[in-house]
Amino acid sequence: MIETTGLRKSYQSRKGRQATTVDAVAGLDLSVAAGEIYGFLGPNGAGKTTTLRMLATLIRPDGGEATVAGADLRQDPAGVRRRIGYVAQGGGTTDTVSGREELVHQARLHGIGKAEAGQRAERAITAFELGEFADRPCQTYSGGQRRRVDIALGVIHSPGVLFLDEPTVGLDPASRAQVWQEIRRLRGEGMTVFVTTHYLDEADALCDRIGIIDHGGIVAEGTPEELKQEISGDVLLVGLTDGDSVEKAAGALRGEPALHRLETPEDGGLRLYVRDGASAIPQLLRTLDGAGVAPATIQLQRPSLDDVFLARTGRSLA
Amino acid sequence: MKLARDTWLVFQRQVLLMVRTPVWLVVGVVQPLFYLLLFAPLLKQVLGAGSYEEAYRIYVPGLLAVLVIFGGLFTGFSLLGELRAGIIERSRVTPVSRLALLLGRALREVLALMVQAVIITLLALPFGLSVAPLDLLLAYLLMALLALMTSAISYGIALLVRSDAALAPVVNTVAQPIALLSGVLLPLALAPQWLRSIAEWNPFYWAVEGMRALFAGQVGDSSVWQSLLIVSVLTVVAVWWSARLFAERVR
Numbered sequence: 001m002i003e004t005t006g007l008r009k010s011y012q013s014r015k016g017r018q019a020t021t022v023d024a025v026a027g028l029d030l031s032v033a034a035g036e037i038y039g040f041l042g043p044n045g046a047g048k049t050t051t052l053r054m055l056a057t058l059i060r061p062d063g064g065e066a067t068v069a070g071a072d073l074r075q076d077p078a079g080v081r082r083r084i085g086y087v088a089q090g091g092g093t094t095d096t097v098s099g100r101e102e103l104v105h106q107a108r109l110h111g112i113g114k115a116e117a118g119q120r121a122e123r124a125i126t127a128f129e130l131g132e133f134a135d136r137p138c139q140t141y142s143g144g145q146r147r148r149v150d151i152a153l154g155v156i157h158s159p160g161v162l163f164l165d166e167p168t169v170g171l172d173p174a175s176r177a178q179v180w181q182e183i184r185r186l187r188g189e190g191m192t193v194f195v196t197t198h199y200l201d202e203a204d205a206l207c208d209r210i211g212i213i214d215h216g217g218i219v220a221e222g223t224p225e226e227l228k229q230e231i232s233g234d235v236l237l238v239g240l241t242d243g244d245s246v247e248k249a250a251g252a253l254r255g256e257p258a259l260h261r262l263e264t265p266e267d268g269g270l271r272l273y274v275r276d277g278a279s280a281i282p283q284l285l286r287t288l289d290g291a292g293v294a295p296a297t298i299q300l301q302r303p304s305l306d307d308v309f310l311a312r313t314g315r316s317l318a
Numbered sequence: 319m320k321l322a323r324d325t326w327l328v329f330q331r332q333v334l335l336m337v338r339t340p341v342w343l344v345v346g347v348v349q350p351l352f353y354l355l356l357f358a359p360l361l362k363q364v365l366g367a368g369s370y371e372e373a374y375r376i377y378v379p380g381l382l383a384v385l386v387i388f389g390g391l392f393t394g395f396s397l398l399g400e401l402r403a404g405i406i407e408r409s410r411v412t413p414v415s416r417l418a419l420l421l422g423r424a425l426r427e428v429l430a431l432m433v434q435a436v437i438i439t440l441l442a443l444p445f446g447l448s449v450a451p452l453d454l455l456l457a458y459l460l461m462a463l464l465a466l467m468t469s470a471i472s473y474g475i476a477l478l479v480r481s482d483a484a485l486a487p488v489v490n491t492v493a494q495p496i497a498l499l500s501g502v503l504l505p506l507a508l509a510p511q512w513l514r515s516i517a518e519w520n521p522f523y524w525a526v527e528g529m530r531a532l533f534a535g536q537v538g539d540s541s542v543w544q545s546l547l548i549v550s551v552l553t554v555v556a557v558w559w560s561a562r563l564f565a566e567r568v569r
Contacts, residue, residue, distance in 0.1 A: 056411050078413055086411040092404030096338045108327050109412040153408070 001161050001192040002032035002055065007064035009050050024050040026216035027064065032194060032209075034160075037187050039207030040196040041305065043317055047216040048196040049089070049165055055194070056086040056163050069160040069192075082110075085154035089165040091146055095139035099130055099149045102138065103156055110157040124152040128182060144175025151182055155191070162186060164195040168202060180206050200305045200317060212309055219312040224305060231303035231311055233260065234277030236284070238270040239297035246270065252291030258283060263310060271310070273303075324415040328422025329429075336430060346389065346434040347441075350381055354442060364504070371446035378442050379457065379529035380502035385438065386431045386461050387497065387522060390468025391489050393427045394476030398485065417561050424469040424557070431465040432458060449533050457532040460546060464525055467553040474560035477567045500526045524548050 007028040010021050025047040032038040040048050053059045055068055057077040066072075071079030093102055100121050107117035125134045128148050133141060141149065147167065154162055167183070168176045183193055183206060197203055203210050204224045212220040212227070220227055240249060246264050253259060253272070258280040261273040274280040277300040288295060309317040336342065362373040400406050409419055435458065439447070449457075472489065479485050497503075499513075500522035506514050517523040528545025531537070 058407065058410060081411055081413050084411065086408070088404050088407055090404045092408040094335065094403070094405055096335060101334075105327075105331055106408070106412070109324075109409055109414045111413060157412075 001034045001070075002030060002038070002066070002068050002194060004028055004030040004055070004066040005064055007051070007054060007066055008062045009047075009054055009059065010062055023216050025054070025061075028213075028217060030211060030218065032192060034192050035187060035190055036208040037183060037193045037195060037206060039203040039210040040194065040213060041198065041200070041203040041207075041210050041309075041317075042196075042213035043198055043315075046213045048198075048213055050216075051213070052086075052163055052165050052194070052196055056084060057081055058086075082157075083160050085157070085159040085162040087150045087154040087162070087164050087167065089169060091150040093138040093141075093146060093149060093153070096137055098137055099134040099141070099152075100125065102149065102153060103134075106153045107156045112157065120156055124156055127185075128152045142175075144171055144178060147171060147175065147179055148182065151179070155186060159191070161192045161194065164193065166196055166198070168197070168199070176202075198317070204305055210305070212305075212312065214309075214313045214315075220308055227305060227308045228303045231273060231307045233273060233275040233303075234280075235301040235303050235307055236270075236272040236274060236277055236281065237297075237299040237301060238272060238288075238295050239299075240269055241294060241296045248291065249288060249293045249295075252287055252293060253284065256284060256287055261311065263314075265310075265316060271307075273307075273311070277301075321415050321418055321421075324418030325421045325425065327414070328409075328418050329425045332423055332426035333429060336426060342430060343433065346385075346430070347437050350385055350434070350438050351441060353381055354378075354438070354445065358445070361504070365508075369446065371448060374442055374445055374447040375449075375533050376505060376530060378439070378447050379533045380505075380526055382435050382438060382457075382461060383464065383500065383522065383526045383529055384497060384502045385434060386465040387468050387500075387502075388493055389431045389434070390427060390465045391472045391493050393424075393469045394472035394485055394489070395482060397423065397473050397476050398480070398482055416565050420470075420473060420561050420564050421557070424466055424473065427469040428462050428465040432462055435461055447533075450535055450537075453532045453535060453537050456537065456542070456546075457529050460525060460528055460532070460549060463546075463549045463553045464522075467549065467556045470553070470556035470560040474556070474563050477560070477563045480567075496520060496522050499523060502526055505530070521548050521552055 007025060008023070009025045010023045012019050013022050028051060040051065042048050050059070054061045055066060055073065057073065057080050061074070065074070068080045069083035071083060073080055103121035103124050104117045107120050108114065112120065125131055128151070130148060130152065133145055138146065138149065151164070151167070164183070168179050171179065183195065187193055195207065207224065209223050210221065210227060211218050238249070240246065246268065249270055250262055250264060253262060258274050259272055260275070263271040265271055272284065281298060285295070306317050358373060358377050361377050362370055365373055365376060406419065439454070475488055476485055479488055499517045499520040501517065506517050506523065509517070524541065524545045525548070527541040531539035531541045
């Protein structure tokens with residue numbers, strides 16, 4: 001449903017007299033299949049929103065090709081607009097009108113006739129359970145209510161692809177769960193959903209497939225399970241006592257056959273990637289002991305998406 | 319066809335929003351009313367007008383012109399507000415005509431200003447203003463075009479400066495010489511020759527002249543067709559300019 005090759009966008013940023021070019025998105029290759037929830041995961045400023053806005057025809061790419069819902073992004077942006085729904089991070093409802101009025105108006109902007117627009121609004125109010133507040137002005141809505149109206153507005157014309165920019169930012173856990181449920185329901189109806197997020201748990205729990213983006217490019221792609229399996233085995237978190245230096249411990253452990261990879265996170269300690277955590281612990285302890293390092297704590301963890309991000313970029317997302 | 323439908327759709331929505339918050343009407347009418355009550359009597363003396371009727375006939379067209387010129391020029395603020403709220407962005411990811419998004423909004427402003435203009439005309443009647451209905455309709459047409467033009471200019475400026483803080487001083491700086499050089503407060507017939515020569519380059523001067531001729535019942539005066547022609551052409555140019563900026567700059 002979404003295919004991009006080498007999609008690019010750069011901005012001119014000015015500092016005094018000097019203009020520098022910042023590559024917000026640098027040659028992005030993406031492939032999103034029909035009927036999946038594709039999560040675009042990355043830290044703030046990684047290029048998520050820029051990519052989303054390009055795919056939604058709001059900004060023109062500097063280079064590269066893209067097809068969205070069967071329409072060419074550069075040749076036929078109007079065709080793309082007919083086939084997609086887009087929900088911005090901040091939403092975009094008008095305070096003084098009701099949710100129902102917004103829904104009808106949005107349908108009409110898509111070229112739908114008056115009677116049909118009214119019916120669609122009614123169906124959306126039922127499907128998204130907005131009945132309780134749909135006829136009150138939008139300014140009276142809670143954050144969660146507003147978000148559900150935003151999403152209902154994005155799909156009022158039954159698009160094939162829905163773009164959501166950070167749909168659960170600022171929501172309480174209950175509203176968040178409800179938004180996830182709505183997104184899953186839409187996928188159940190055959191819609192392809194492209195969602196940006198910087199929440200690891202959201203990407204893990206909600207998305208069928210994930211693209212991890214950093215510095216304007218994809219650094220890893222796959223299902224959450226595939227990505228985590230890539231970090232084969234377990235993660236051991238070793239906490240050190242104050243006296244022992246991270247360098248000394250790391251130096252002693254390098255060359256250990258059980259050890260795949262060793263990271264030294266900024267918050268101290270060691271992060272060890274091993275095939276089988278339970279059986280590796282005794283050997284690693286002996287090695288540390290031989291070097292005169294006595295760990296304060298050892299924790300065994302299954303790898304998370306953050307470990308994937310850390311392994312690919314050397315930084316933590318959380 | 320699509321443009322007309324889309325423009326109508328955007329216009330309807332904008333009018334609905336306007337009706338929901340009717341403060342603008344009070345503010346828009348009260349200020350001209352003060353001029354009518356507190357400034358016009360002064361004019362009778364200055365102009366050496368024989369009667370209040372004569373003074374109002376000269377003054378009211380100028381007042382109405384100020385209303386639409388300034389009212390239109392300040393409408394850019396509402397566009398900036400809607401851009402910030404993401405309302406325009408949401409419309410842009412639909413197949414709706416881009417020009418309609420702008421035109422529907424500008425026409426709302428025209429409607430608002432014309433409602434104010436009608437109220438002010440009615441309020442001026444008891445003071446002795448008299449004008450033939452057909453002449454008045456023609457004057458309203460001229461004013462509607464002026465309002466559309468200044469609204470489009472204001473949208474263009476708003477899209478260029480992109481900030482509330484910058485828009486106000488820029489608009490004021492543009493509006494002030496335009497108003498002074500159009501003879502809206504006092505007819506430029508009172509002005510020295512050099513000032514009149516400069517004013518002749520100001521399209522709003524011609525518009526005000528045309529309005530005065532219509533209120534004076536001189537529909538055949540050359541200033542009437544000249545003003546309609548000048549204002550029509552400039553309105554088309556202003557709408558084209560702001561529509562192009564809108565397509566280019568709204569990100």
